[in-house]
């Protein structure tokens with residue numbers, strides 16, 4: 001039985017720490033980076049199905065993220081229904097066509113050239129699952145009243161980052177897709193009024209011989225400053 005200690009009236013339990021030697025800590029940090037560096041956004045999916053239990057585990061991993069006041073202000077909607085995926089594709093492509101043809105600036109379109117994206121989003125129907133991440137702007141009580149959530153964007157961003165790492169760990173691929181605007185997801189998935197769409201993430205196996213853009217990550221010196 002876990003020993004509970006009461007602090008300020010609330011239960012605390014011992015932190016279950018993992019103990020490694022310094023050499024192991026160095027090795028683990030290097031190996032984790034090498035492995036995570038292999039993760040790529042993929043836009044071409046195989047239609048090979050994924051067992052539901054895998055998606056459940058991915059969502060459980062994402063949901064271990066820290067969140068403001070531990071409110072866990074997220075909902076992960078997992079869509080495998082073919083009709084619904086088709087409706088999502090149609091609605092997303094409608095917005096995306098409009099964006100690419102008139103809403104996005106010249107500079108923006110130019111910045112996207114190395115990725116060779118366009119308004120067509122066939123992957124929304126081909127990928128076996130779409131995970132639609134919703135953020136909860138506030139808590140809806142059963143009586144209809146509202147309660148605050150805190151640092152919602154930070155919390156849901158962290159959970160989504162863990163989701164991407166879990167997907168990579170499982171040997172699957174994903175895309176953080178951002179059709180804009182995304183309100184059609186609220187309607188199609190019949191989400192309650194306190195939820196806002198955050199990201200649309202197709203998940204699956206990559207299509208055979210998929211190509212990804214030959215882009216480089218910034219060097220350590222470009223993304224960090226050490227104060228010693």
Ligand code: IYR
Nearest residue numbers: 096112117118177178179180
């Ligand atoms: N939402 C569009 C455009 C797009 C925007 C950015 I910033 C990207 O990094 C990639 C795409 C789309 O998904 O095609």
